Amino acid sequence: MSTRTSPGPHIEVRGLHRSYGSGADAFEAVRGVDLVVEPGTVVALLGTNGAGKTSALEVVEGLAPPSSGEVRVLGLDPVADRAEVRRRTGVLLQTSGFPADLTVAETLRMWAATMTAPRPVADALADLDLAGRADVRVRALSGGELRRLDLACTLLGEPEVVLLDEPTTGLDPESRRRVWELVAGLRDRGCSVLLTTHHLEEAEELADRVAIMHAGRIVREGTPAELGADRPATIRFEGAAAGLPDLAGLPAVARVGTDHGTTTLESRDLQATLTALLTAAADRDVRLPGLEARSASLESVFLAIASGEEPAAAPTPEPARPTGGAAR
Amino acid sequence: MTTLSLSRTAGLARANATLVLRNRLTLIYGVVLPLLPLGLLLVGDSGSEGSGGAGAAAIVTALMMAALFPVFYNLLSQLVTRRDELVLKRLRTGESTDAEIITSLALPGFAVALATAVVAVPLAIAFGQDAPLNPLLYAVTVVVTLLMFAAFALWTAAWTRNAEAAQITSMPVILLAVLGQVAIGFPDEVRRFTDLTPGAAMTDLVRVSWFGMETGSTAQTLDLGGTWAAAGRPMLVLVAWAVLAAYLARRSMRWEPRS
Numbered sequence: 307m308s309t310r311t312s313p314g315p316h317i318e319v320r321g322l323h324r325s326y327g328s329g330a331d332a333f334e335a336v337r338g339v340d341l342v343v344e345p346g347t348v349v350a351l352l353g354t355n356g357a358g359k360t361s362a363l364e365v366v367e368g369l370a371p372p373s374s375g376e377v378r379v380l381g382l383d384p385v386a387d388r389a390e391v392r393r394r395t396g397v398l399l400q401t402s403g404f405p406a407d408l409t410v411a412e413t414l415r416m417w418a419a420t421m422t423a424p425r426p427v428a429d430a431l432a433d434l435d436l437a438g439r440a441d442v443r444v445r446a447l448s449g450g451e452l453r454r455l456d457l458a459c460t461l462l463g464e465p466e467v468v469l470l471d472e473p474t475t476g477l478d479p480e481s482r483r484r485v486w487e488l489v490a491g492l493r494d495r496g497c498s499v500l501l502t503t504h505h506l507e508e509a510e511e512l513a514d515r516v517a518i519m520h521a522g523r524i525v526r527e528g529t530p531a532e533l534g535a536d537r538p539a540t541i542r543f544e545g546a547a548a549g550l551p552d553l554a555g556l557p558a559v560a561r562v563g564t565d566h567g568t569t570t571l572e573s574r575d576l577q578a579t580l581t582a583l584l585t586a587a588a589d590r591d592v593r594l595p596g597l598e599a600r601s602a603s604l605e606s607v608f609l610a611i612a613s614g615e616e617p618a619a620a621p622t623p624e625p626a627r628p629t630g631g632a633a634r
Numbered sequence: 635m636t637t638l639s640l641s642r643t644a645g646l647a648r649a650n651a652t653l654v655l656r657n658r659l660t661l662i663y664g665v666v667l668p669l670l671p672l673g674l675l676l677v678g679d680s681g682s683e684g685s686g687g688a689g690a691a692a693i694v695t696a697l698m699m700a701a702l703f704p705v706f707y708n709l710l711s712q713l714v715t716r717r718d719e720l721v722l723k724r725l726r727t728g729e730s731t732d733a734e735i736i737t738s739l740a741l742p743g744f745a746v747a748l749a750t751a752v753v754a755v756p757l758a759i760a761f762g763q764d765a766p767l768n769p770l771l772y773a774v775t776v777v778v779t780l781l782m783f784a785a786f787a788l789w790t791a792a793w794t795r796n797a798e799a800a801q802i803t804s805m806p807v808i809l810l811a812v813l814g815q816v817a818i819g820f821p822d823e824v825r826r827f828t829d830l831t832p833g834a835a836m837t838d839l840v841r842v843s844w845f846g847m848e849t850g851s852t853a854q855t856l857d858l859g860g861t862w863a864a865a866g867r868p869m870l871v872l873v874a875w876a877v878l879a880a881y882l883a884r885r886s887m888r889w890e891p892r893s
Contacts, residue, residue, distance in 0.1 A: 367727055389729070397727035403720025407656045408649060419645020420730045456724075463729075 396465030646738030687852030788883035
């Protein structure tokens, strides 16, 4: 339960840059990131491997100083005001790190000993369904159990701000679902959550806002629906639809493609295109096997960016919405 | 970084002590090995001429082992193992400060080494040795020695790739420590240089503070006041090494594995 409310956003990142190395070997992993996380919201940093998600998150976590730019967590500097920020923040690193020879309960007791106000260890065990594994050594845990133990430590101090670096990577679907429920529960209690992921499904499921990162920059930012809004919807069916008029002439069609016998239409207005297509097919008595129609998903946005189809340079533009864009 | 939280440090140290005791290898070199040289006191013939020399050698060896294994080697291997397990990085995301994390890793070994240094006193007396002539100087020698070896462990860990590699990378510091101790029988021209090693300084300081023996002597030649004067030069050498080790450790400290 969050006990203090700070006015303003829980996390504020302005013009963040982070470089590794120096001179000719220098590599700039984060190239000007702006990000705001309001209380009670979940923000997902989405990107491919190497996009700079972890590098950016480590600065927010206070593990590394920024090369330039500013980071505020709960209105404080994560490095200068470390003690205060840490007390109210829960961090989950990309890879769990616990001594292999301690048991689950010993690990949580050790972690609790480092905290100002930890919850009872027994409660934390129960919350993450680890009570039955309390006396098992860390080295004997499954990947999912280890991640749950890690999360138990992250949440042991009832943090107001939670930073999760790829919380579900490598988990089985059931464990992943459990973590999602946990994150949703955190938001309901008024915590703010900043997480990184390369699972689109996870971002769509969990996040109030999604920031897509590519090559060190945030190239799109918005709600999952907003992000899809400027991408075309797609219609697919098998075969070349012989007997239909020119598909490119259908209303709102942006592109027609065929690949391995599947025809794909990209549409700026799914309903208009689909209506015209189905009417034409009905008029001519043409079957469209395997017909499929879907609004733009985060996936298409993401893939377009990852493939370089979308310009990666524009920093968080207000997307120019086409009229009647496909809504989710 | 300036003040340590007692409860945080103790909580982490407790877990670290559990880990040392739970692993057979760390248990042997961290706890059992340093206690063995004290057995030399038993075989030292306390009645014969020059027995002070044998007793001093046993105590110096015990303290050197206590500094090298529970403190230096143990801290080195714990640091490298925890770093590779990403435990250090994980701990740094919590409330613990860097100083608390390092202190908690060193504490179990320090406890064993200090216990060895303390137990050596009644044990030596029981087996016919003199009580320490200058206990305060003896205590200061032990503490500075342990701090120096802890700092050397931090520095060595920085360029040790993994826990197995520590068997090799620990050699320079171990040689530096042992050289001074074995050099006691070397000719003066050689000793002028070996006296500058931390092992020689520590050996001299123990012999001066406990037995009142001047460098190279195997019988008491100093009174209490004389021990302070005789300790000046080796203490300077020891402190200089400790400062160097701390400087190197500070410069090179790494918290996560090289990627």
